[in-house]
Amino acid sequence: MDYALQIDLDLEIKMKSRVSILFGLLSSSFACAAPAYAASESVPFYSEVQDSCTITLDSPGVMAAEGFFKLSSKAGSGGAGRVDIFTTGRGFNVSTAAPSAFVRSPAGVGPTTFSSSYSATGATSLANVPGLVISALGHGYTKLSVDLTAETTGVVFPSGAYQADVTVTCE
The missing domain is CATH 1.20.5 (Single alpha-helices involved in coiled-coils or other helix-helix interfaces)
Structure with missing residues (x-):
């Protein structure tokens, strides 16, 4: 070669x-190369909930005649109005204020006296509290039932449609 x-x-x-x-x-x-390592990181989320009290109407009340001189949500076919109250903290109170007059009524209605009361379930338990009495609310969800009575003296309630508004206050 x-x-x-x-x-x-x-x-x-x-x-x-x-x-x-x-x-x-x-x-x-x-x-033989070393395996690649995965990386991770936590992402924090922050929030600050302010103290608040929110009232929402669940259902209006209905007053029924109780004789000739009285309309009441507690009478016969009447029914309490209901509101939902949501509180994010303690220290809130509830009360109701009866109206001083009807928002709507037929002509001929004489002087009328109004009174309200309320009961609560949920975060707050109350029964038949006079409207102007201030009651402490629990933290969370409260179902408030509001009753209204309208009374007149000497003048029969004439036939027709009536409306009166009770003010619910959370403070």
Whole structure:
């Protein structure tokens, strides 16, 4: 065999060996590489709830005749008005104020005296409290039932539609 050919063959074999060794090293280094680590971070959320008291109307009340001189939500087919009260803290109080006159009534209604009362369930438990009495509310949800009575003296309530508004106060 020619000496130059022998050198070319030796060189070719050495190059193939080096490529094989290099490829082997690279593939083993990838196979043995340390696994990638996942990263995580907490994202904080903050909030500050202010003290508040919210009143929403659930249902209006209905006054029914109790004789000729009295209309009352506690009479026969009458029914209490209901409000939902939501408080985010303690220290809130509730009361009701009866109206001084009808918002709507037929002509001929004489002088009328109004009185309100209320009861509560939920975060607050109360029964038949006179309207102007201030009561502490519990924290959370309170269902307030409000009653209204209208009385006249000497003048019969004439037929027709009546409306009176009781003010519920949370403070």
